[in-house]
Amino acid sequence: MPEYFHSVKLTPERCKGCVNCTKRCPTEAIRIREGKAKITEHRCIDCGECIRRCTNHAKTAVTDSLDDLGNFQYNIALPAPTLYAQFSSDISIDVILGGLLTLGFDEVYEVAQGAEIVSAATREYLKKADVKKPAISSACPAVVRLIQVKFPELIDHLIPIEAPVEVAARLVRASRSAALQIPPEKIGVWFLTPCPAKMTAVKQPLGADKSNISGAIAISQIYGELLKAISTVPRDSRHRRATAEGVGWALSGGETRAVAAVNAMVVDEIHNVSEILEQVALGKLNKVDYIECLACSGGCIGGPLAVENRFVAEHRMKQRLEKIRAEDDRRGAVSQAGNPDPEVLTYDRRAIVPRPIMRLDEDIFKAMHKVEIMEQTLKKLPGLDCGSCGSPNCRALAEDIVQGTAAETDCLFKLRERVRDLAQEMVDLAKKLPPPLEKDDDDK
Numbered sequence: 001m002p003e004y005f006h007s008v009k010l011t012p013e014r015c016k017g018c019v020n021c022t023k024r025c026p027t028e029a030i031r032i033r034e035g036k037a038k039i040t041e042h043r044c045i046d047c048g049e050c051i052r053r054c055t056n057h058a059k060t061a062v063t064d065s066l067d068d069l070g071n072f073q074y075n076i077a078l079p080a081p082t083l084y085a086q087f088s089s090d091i092s093i094d095v096i097l098g099g100l101l102t103l104g105f106d107e108v109y110e111v112a113q114g115a116e117i118v119s120a121a122t123r124e125y126l127k128k129a130d131v132k133k134p135a136i137s138s139a140c141p142a143v144v145r146l147i148q149v150k151f152p153e154l155i156d157h158l159i160p161i162e163a164p165v166e167v168a169a170r171l172v173r174a175s176r177s178a179a180l181q182i183p184p185e186k187i188g189v190w191f192l193t194p195c196p197a198k199m200t201a202v203k204q205p206l207g208a209d210k211s212n213i214s215g216a217i218a219i220s221q222i223y224g225e226l227l228k229a230i231s232t233v234p235r236d237s238r239h240r241r242a243t244a245e246g247v248g249w250a251l252s253g254g255e256t257r258a259v260a261a262v263n264a265m266v267v268d269e270i271h272n273v274s275e276i277l278e279q280v281a282l283g284k285l286n287k288v289d290y291i292e293c294l295a296c297s298g299g300c301i302g303g304p305l306a307v308e309n310r311f312v313a314e315h316r317m318k319q320r321l322e323k324i325r326a327e328d329d330r331r332g333a334v335s336q337a338g339n340p341d342p343e344v345l346t347y348d349r350r351a352i353v354p355r356p357i358m359r360l361d362e363d364i365f366k367a368m369h370k371v372e373i374m375e376q377t378l379k380k381l382p383g384l385d386c387g388s389c390g391s392p393n394c395r396a397l398a399e400d401i402v403q404g405t406a407a408e409t410d411c412l413f414k415l416r417e418r419v420r421d422l423a424q425e426m427v428d429l430a431k432k433l434p435p436p437l438e439k440d441d442d443d444k
């Protein structure tokens with residue numbers, strides 16, 4: 001299998017081998033070996049669930065930094081709407097965007113503007129007669145990767161429209177390059193992200209050869225500096241262009257509202273998403289038109305690289321959306337989605353290649369044989385799913401044993417049995433020992 005870029009990394013020195021992360025990983029990508037967590041590269045979808053779970057901060061996301069702006073002639077920030085919810089709703093979006101301009105960016109273009117364009121295109125797409133139902137939103141890269149590894153048969157259900165951030169980057173890079181007469185490669189386009197999967201999607205895009213985004217900077221990384229910067233921005237600054245339709249994408253259900261999908265489902269949190277996709281794969285949800293699937297609880301607002309508590313952020317975002325609606329009503333502002341060039345929206349679904357992880361062997365006969373051995377091995381394990389062996393559950397340990405990456409005695413219960421049997425064998429052998437030779441008194 002080819003190598004994949006991963007944003008989520010482990011710092012082994014901080015790992016205590018506590019197994020918290022192994023049990024929450026949605027693709028069972030983590031094992032504890034020799035007392036440390038290890039991520040199986042081809043299973044990881046960069047959802048960031050392990051970052052949330054590790055209280056020892058051993059799991060982190062590798063992202064770019066403000067220092068990287070120095071490599072470009074002109075720099076544009078693409079803030080995710082989640083950024084706005086990190087601040088109290090008294091601080092307007094205009095002021096937050098003004099703060100970004102003091103951090104070294106020459107310009108700001110809101111991802112929410114891209115979301116408005118994607119909403120308009122999705123509304124049109126859902127009207128088509130040949131849409132495979134249920135259509136699944138492709139905006140969350142962790143969900144697209146989950147489909148690649150666990151449900152490759154659902155790739156045809158993904159909506160073939162680029163994610164808002166990529167649309168925003170394509171538009172702004174091309175237009176500024178033309179307007180400022182700067183070669184496109186000398187323009188730095190930076191996504192301010194709440195999520196490691198989006199960092200991965202920038203480095204290794206899904207559905208395109210190359211991303212138009214130069215890099216991704218974690219919201220948590222710039223938050224402190226931005227907080228200081230916004231105190232210097234005049235309160236009457238005007239930078240916001242996106243409407244509530246695009247900004248609302250930060251919340252679970254915001255996308256569904258924006259695309260005006262009626263017969264729709266909204267599913268957030270990666271384990272819930274996995275359960276629903278299982279139902280789609282079984283053909284149980286064919287009558288649903290559209291499913292918005294989001295890896296994080298509450299939507300992007302719950303991303304592991306955001307700083308604010310997800311519930312607080314959600315509350316702030318709802319207040320903010322009300323304010324924006326009222327303000328836009330006064331100003332008569334409307335979504336500027338228009339009719340974008342289809343090139344801007346191009347997303348090649350064929351480039352989403354299946355990466356199945358459920359198969360035990362490429363050779364179908366060997367795979368079937370391994371399944372048989374795995375089932376027999378599983379029957380011998382205690383079935384407690386305690387995780388103390390370093391695999392997330394007994395089934396995963398049975399699979400690891402069959403694949404030769406673990407031994408039955410990694411299970412503490414099996415190890416105890418083995419030690420007891422060995423001890424018994426030693427006792428039995430000791431009973432068979434010949435009596436010690438008595439030394440003759442004449443030998444003295």
Ligand code: SF4
Pocket residue numbers: 010014015016017018019020021022032036037053054055056057058059
């Ligand atoms: S949660 Fe995972 S990475 Fe963190 S200390 Fe425990 S085993 Fe290590």
Ligand code: SF4
Pocket residue numbers: 008024025026027028029030039043044045046047048049050051
């Ligand atoms: S990022 Fe997600 S898929 Fe990857 S190891 Fe962590 S929990 Fe598992």
